[in-house]
Amino acid sequence: MKTVVVGMSGGVDSSVAAYILKEQGYNVIGLFMRNWDSSLNNDILGNPTLSANICTQESDYNDAKEVCELIGIPLKRVEFVKEYWDHVFTYFLDEIKKGRTPNPDIMCNKYIKFDLFIKEAKKLGADYVATGHYAILNDNKLYRGKDKNKDQTYFLSQLTSKQLKEVLFPIGELEKNEVRQIASQFSKNISQKKDSTGICFIGERNFKQFLANYLPNIPGEIVNILTKEVIGEHIGLMYYTVGQRRGLNIGGTKDKLYVVGKDLKDNILYVASGENNQFLYSDMAIVEQVNFISNKRLNDCTAKFRYRQADQKVKIEYLEDGNLKVKYDNIKAVTPGQACVFYDEEECLGGGIIKEVFINEERIKYL
Numbered sequence: 001m002k003t004v005v006v007g008m009s010g011g012v013d014s015s016v017a018a019y020i021l022k023e024q025g026y027n028v029i030g031l032f033m034r035n036w037d038s039s040l041n042n043d044i045l046g047n048p049t050l051s052a053n054i055c056t057q058e059s060d061y062n063d064a065k066e067v068c069e070l071i072g073i074p075l076k077r078v079e080f081v082k083e084y085w086d087h088v089f090t091y092f093l094d095e096i097k098k099g100r101t102p103n104p105d106i107m108c109n110k111y112i113k114f115d116l117f118i119k120e121a122k123k124l125g126a127d128y129v130a131t132g133h134y135a136i137l138n139d140n141k142l143y144r145g146k147d148k149n150k151d152q153t154y155f156l157s158q159l160t161s162k163q164l165k166e167v168l169f170p171i172g173e174l175e176k177n178e179v180r181q182i183a184s185q186f187s188k189n190i191s192q193k194k195d196s197t198g199i200c201f202i203g204e205r206n207f208k209q210f211l212a213n214y215l216p217n218i219p220g221e222i223v224n225i226l227t228k229e230v231i232g233e234h235i236g237l238m239y240y241t242v243g244q245r246r247g248l249n250i251g252g253t254k255d256k257l258y259v260v261g262k263d264l265k266d267n268i269l270y271v272a273s274g275e276n277n278q279f280l281y282s283d284m285a286i287v288e289q290v291n292f293i294s295n296k297r298l299n300d301c302t303a304k305f306r307y308r309q310a311d312q313k314v315k316i317e318y319l320e321d322g323n324l325k326v327k328y329d330n331i332k333a334v335t336p337g338q339a340c341v342f343y344d345e346e347e348c349l350g351g352g353i354i355k356e357v358f359i360n361e362e363r364i365k366y367l
Contacts, residue, residue, distance in 0.1 A: 003027040004128045004168060005121035007113060008068065008075060010060030013132030015067040015190050016179045017170040021130060022071050029124055030068045030075040032061050035084035035112060035201040043202070046209030056203050063190060070186050078120050080112055084201060087111035092199075093214055096238045099262045100337025103155075108200040110158040118163070128166050135348075136172040140165060142293050142348040147175045154307045157341040157351030158291045208239050220267035222250060225260055225279055225366075234269040237262045242367065243280060243333030261366025270366055280332050282367075284358040287324040287340045292350035302343045305334045305354065311343060324352060336367055 006018040008030040022028045034057055038047060049056050061077070068075040088107045095102035113131060121129045133152045134145030140161050145151040171179050183191035198204035211217070217236030224231050232250040234240065239247075244259040248271065255273035260280055262269055272279045285305075297318065302311035303326065317325040326340060334357050341351035357367045 001025065001027045002127040003029065003125050004130050005029045005031050005124050005126040006130045007117055007132070008032045008064040009132070009196070010063035010067075010193075011132065011196055012180060012183045012190050012193055013134075013171055013195075015064075015132075015187065016174075016182045017130050017132040017168075018067065018073060019071050019182065019186060020170040021168070022073060026128075028071075028073045029126070030064060030073055031117070031121060031124070032064050032075060032077045033080055033112070033117060033201070034061070034077065035080045035088075035108075037081045040081060041085065041089075042213050043205075043210070045213050046206035046211075048204065048206070057201075063193070067187055067190055076124065078117075080116055083116055084108070084112055088200070095337050096211070096215065098337070099237055099264045101241050101335045102337050103339050105155045105200040106158050106339055109155055112201075114159050114163045114167070118166070126166075128168050130168040130170055132171055133169050134172060134176075135169045137164060137167060137169055143172075143346045144343075144348065145169075145172045150176050153343075153348035154304055154339065154341045154351075157293070157339060157348060158289075159293060160291065161293050164293065208235070211236075211238055218267060220269065222248065222269045222271055225270040225272050231257075231271070237264065237267060237269060240269055242335045245275075261364070263366055276332075281330045282334050282357040282359050282364060283330050284325065284327045284361070285334055285340065285354050286319075286356045286358075287326050287352035288322075288355040290322060290324055290350070290352035294344070294347060294349040296344060296347075296349055298342075298344060298349070301349065303328070303351075304341045304343070305331060305338060314342070316342070323355065 004021050004026045008014050018028055018030055065075050088104050091107050092102050092104045118129050134147055134150040135153050135156055136143040142153055144153050180191050215238055219233055219235055221230045222232035222234050240259045242259055245256055248257055250257055257271045257273055260270050260272045299316055303314045312328055312331055315327045319325055336354050338354050339351050340354050342349040357364045
């Protein structure tokens with residue numbers, strides 16, 4: 001009998017993954033990861049759980065424990081608090097300091113869930129590891145999950161084929177409503193539990209207050225990029241992303257204003273009016289930290305520059321330094337720091353991190 005160690009989060013997806021594997025006859029062991037310590041990590045401002053009787057992670061652990069008891073599998077626990085800080089949270093803060101838009105979920109998968117977790121699972125005798133991701137593995141190739149609204153291949157794009165070799169995604173062929181229906185067979189509580197949101201393993205936070213725990217917020221000018229007129233004051237560049245409209249707190253303007261760039265040197269936030277203003281668009285990006293899961297090296301494929309974005313047709317040029325030149329037809333709010341993930345129809349080929357953005361061969365200065 002093959003042994004599978006399942007990453008148990010206390011949520012419906014990982015719970016159903018474990019249940020399915022148990023029903024399929026595997027020897028299933030649950031493993032709960034604790035990756036964040038609010039007290040140790042000075043997570044005070046913006047933390048809605050400080051006054052709670054039990055922190056979110058402990059509540060999730062109790063839910064995972066309950067599920068494991070109900071379906072008849074053991075549950076182990078492992079601490080990766082230091083490793084998460086070193087490999088994921090430090091990256092997250094460093095990218096924000098650079099004025100970029102990071103995606104900590106992608107790095108969490110790369111360094112924690114599919115690296116340290118797998119090593120820990122091996123100590124428990126695992127032949128395979130499993131998670132509750134909405135994705136499909138077939139012949140060591142990664143494909144989108146059946147539920148296109150929940151597909152998580154975007155967040156798995158920095159994994160290697162080696163990491164995925166002994167991984168199972170038991171719910172990849174299911175829709176979310178089917179997952180909840182299965183969960184109701186063994187736990188009404190879990191079947192109705194809300195999906196986790198917020199930063200990977202940290203949870204929901206008041207983002208502005210949360211960042212103030214770690215980075216100084218330095219106010220500065222908001223400038224209309226077209227007229228160069230100072231039209232307001234921002235509360236710190238780290239709180240804004242390209243394409244953002246809400247939260248600018250600028251009065252007296254008829255047109256809606258959108259963030260179009262940042263000048264870190266002079267601490268200026270640039271805005272422009274109109275949802276489709278020219279400053280929000282680009283037609284080429286340099287992509288770094290490139291990782292391919294597939295052996296394919298296509299010149300024409302599709303890509304996502306944001307998680308919820310529809311597929312975009314792109315042309316790829318492979319550069320000598322390992323980076324990629326990715327060309328596309330005027331796309332809005334492509335932003336340095338975000339992931340660019342490539343697809344060949346349903347197959348996720350891999351991805352990288354957007355380094356620079358261009359329009360008409362000219363680098364966009366404030367991105």
